[in-house]
Amino acid sequence: MLIGLKVTAGARKESVEKISDARYLISVREPAEGNRANKRVLEIFCNIFPHRRVKIIKGHHAPAKIIEVVEDK
Secondary structure, eight states: OEEEEEEEOSOSSOEEEEEETTEEEEEOSSOSGGGHHHHHHHHHHHHHSTTEEEEEEEOTTSSEEEEEEEEOO
16 A cells, blocks of 8 residues: 655654545654654554554655555565
8 A cells, every 4th residue: 555645854743644545744853864754754654554564665855755555474
């Protein structure tokens, strides 16, 4: 399953807002430097989708990202 994200890095408060099954708005406290915001986004989605593998497919250096959620075998 592919999910589109709009990520705000360096926010005061973390939040996750589900727009639809395939679209989320996310705010994380970590800055965008050193891949820290991307790591936090992946941690959040690993908690939302337990027992599944999550990885960023597109948008490593941009606020708009596409992640892939795959059933873990």
